[in-house]
Amino acid sequence: MTKGLIISCLLLLQITLMAAERDSIVVTHIANCGFLIEMDASKMIIDGIFTEGFNAYATPDSIVLNKMIHGVEPFDNIDYVFVTHVHSDHYDPGLMANFLMNNQQSKLIGPNQVIQELKRQTDQFANIESRVLKCTPDTFWSMPENLDGVQVKGYRLAHMNEKCRDIENIAYAITVHNKTIFHTGDADPNPTEIFSGEQPSANRITLAFINGAFAYYKNFQVTNSFIGADQNVAMHFPKDFFTMKHEKITDVPDYYTEPVVFQESMERKVFYLLRP
Numbered sequence: 305m306t307k308g309l310i311i312s313c314l315l316l317l318q319i320t321l322m323a324a325e326r327d328s329i330v331v332t333h334i335a336n337c338g339f340l341i342e343m344d345a346s347k348m349i350i351d352g353i354f355t356e357g358f359n360a361y362a363t364p365d366s367i368v369l370n371k372m373i374h375g376v377e378p379f380d381n382i383d384y385v386f387v388t389h390v391h392s393d394h395y396d397p398g399l400m401a402n403f404l405m406n407n408q409q410s411k412l413i414g415p416n417q418v419i420q421e422l423k424r425q426t427d428q429f430a431n432i433e434s435r436v437l438k439c440t441p442d443t444f445w446s447m448p449e450n451l452d453g454v455q456v457k458g459y460r461l462a463h464m465n466e467k468c469r470d471i472e473n474i475a476y477a478i479t480v481h482n483k484t485i486f487h488t489g490d491a492d493p494n495p496t497e498i499f500s501g502e503q504p505s506a507n508r509i510t511l512a513f514i515n516g517a518f519a520y521y522k523n524f525q526v527t528n529s530f531i532g533a534d535q536n537v538a539m540h541f542p543k544d545f546f547t548m549k550h551e552k553i554t555d556v557p558d559y560y561t562e563p564v565v566f567q568e569s570m571e572r573k574v575f576y577l578l579r580p
């Protein structure tokens with residue numbers, strides 16, 4: 305093989321790899337509803353900085369927590385941390401304050417209740433306030449101009465369970481270039497039919513992170529019409545789900561676009577665009 309041909313092959317390989325990178329989303333599971341998402345050059349964490357599992361849900365271990373708080377690979381250069389709501393199986397305000405102090409390039413995006421808890425838990429709020437962005441829409445909210453190259457829409461959807469209706473729960477649609485991810489937080493799939501804002505499915509969702517309620521096959525019609533993602537990751541299952549109830553996800557292939565389920569912390573999967 306001539307030198308020129310080898311260089312041409314290497315260039316072609318590099319171009320192919322770059323195209324594959326642009327057309328993929330790399331997801332690393334933290335625990336429960338927590339994920340590290342890498343899209344193009346953007347890195348973000350959603351609902352990953354927490355320690356409480358209420359004896360039911362998986363939590364990140366101390367090694368993973370330390371890596372996040374200190375910005376150690378793969379949690380280096382995080383651009384944004386999204387928090388869907390204030391519940392402690394999604395969010396720890398003290399750890400979040402440490403994270404923001406240690407990672408000066410990172411910004412937090414969350415509803416008012418999340419920010420109020422952060423204020424209560426740290427005497428350093430003045431030093432991080434400029435990187436804390438509030439997202440508490442009545443029904444629909446969008447702030448494409450505030451984030452460099454990343455478009456965010458926050459959808460305020462009722463939290464599951466009547467007792468939690470006062471919780472500000474924000475589902476996020478986050479777009480980088482040609483890819484959009486969606487994260488439901490603890491949204492209740494049933495009241496979505498009375499949601500008066502723009503439906504998330506009005507955007508083309510590449511990959512949705514749906515809680516267990518959206519993943520039940522009885523709710524799939526709602527999930528499909530309201531979110532309508534090309535691919536789904538189901539999350540927020542009790543730890544014993546994987547041994548006791550796994551058939552709810554896998555046994556209805558004709559009715560349900562089978563979602564991906566992450567079983568372990570730091571499990572990593574690459575999702576490719578199904579449509580150009």
Ligand SMILES: [Zn+2]
Pocket residue numbers: 389391463490
């Ligand atoms: Zn919750």
